[in-house]
Amino acid sequence: MSLVLEEISVKREHSFRSKIDVLPHIEVPWHYHPEFELIFIEKSHGTLVVGDCIDHFNDGDMIFIGPNTPHIMKNDDLFYSKESEERVIAWVVHFKEDSFGKEFFLLPEMRRIKEMLINSFKGIRIEGSTKYKIIQHLKNLHTSDYSQRIIVLLQILQLIAQSEDLEYLASDSFVESFKQSSNQKLYKIYEYVSENFQQKIDLEEAAKIANMSKTAFCRFFKSKTQKTFSEFLNEMRINYAQKLLAEGKLSVSQIAYECGFNSPSYFNKQFKAFTGKSPKEKKSEIQSSYI
Incomplete structure (x- = not known):
């Protein structure tokens, strides 16, 4: 669509x-x-x-x-x-x-x-x-x-x-990529990821959405967003994970699967790389801010 x-x-x-x-x-x-x-x-x-x-x-x-x-x-x-x-x-x-x-x-x-x-x-x-x-x-x-x-x-x-x-809400990088592009292919990718980020998403499927080969898609996406598709997908998932951590209703492991990661350990690694803190550290930080 x-x-x-x-x-x-x-x-x-x-x-x-x-x-x-x-x-x-x-x-x-x-x-x-x-x-x-x-x-x-x-x-x-x-x-x-x-x-x-x-x-x-x-x-x-x-x-x-x-x-x-x-x-x-x-x-x-x-x-x-x-x-x-x-x-x-x-x-x-x-x-x-x-x-x-x-x-x-x-x-x-x-x-x-x-x-x-x-x-x-x-x-x-x-x-x-x-x-x-x-x-x-x-x-x-x-x-x-x-x-x-x-x-x-x-x-x-x-x-x-x-x-x-x-x-x-949206990231600065999204704002810049959107302002610089009127390309419907990029919009389709954003829509596809937003609807399916909780499931397994692979590069080949994303390239099909854009009607491109994998190689051409990788070049196209990086040129428009200054990120690899994998970086973009993980960033979107981790942003959502931070919302779930703030709500405090799910465990870290449950949040990992809820956000589309196939293992809590990989989620922890990506979360720390993106935020500088582990999910547990981030959760404690959020909870202490309400005290």
Whole structure:
């Protein structure tokens, strides 16, 4: 499946879109759009992929995603069962950089917001008190009209811009490779890995996805990402492993298999090479930060 450009419609009387979705499950492909997107998941859970970041999303999560960043949210399997009584409730805002005029975010007063918007290409998870303040503004936004809508959105953007409760999702290397390439083959590889990283993935299969020989694929991938395919795959798996370690629900061995490694010892070796710490050391570090 190719990366899909999502067309987002806005009412004629509005300069940006805000809505509340109530759905049985999320049904969107690997996609991108020229709009910034703020999404508050009031109720839902599943897997989130933003660029080369793979993470869980749960009730109460809030994500801000920059324009043209490839992403997908997929519910856990139980949402797609015919007997499921699960429901998705999501508050969503979409706006373009020029929604309020091409020069608006270039005004001196918009400097901090402009810097945040540039960094949002990586995708941002919003946490802490900032998130709860934004939720109140979203409720106000839903009932506002005329110029009050713009005022409330700017209040939200200012909260994000001055917050320290932010976690950036995609890696810097992904951002650079994506900016430098409009190649659908690369997007297909990102999509394939994000959907299958928990299983065995070999170089030959990845080359088939790109419709290349193994040799040509290796050259192509290294030229676009500055990494070998194996390095990219392990990095994606280890990033996900760090999320699981932070959750504290699985043992190190369970996390190794959950992330697609075929042995805990190989996982430990790759994890330490990537992070500088063993999984157990990293887990202790995370737990001590909450004390």
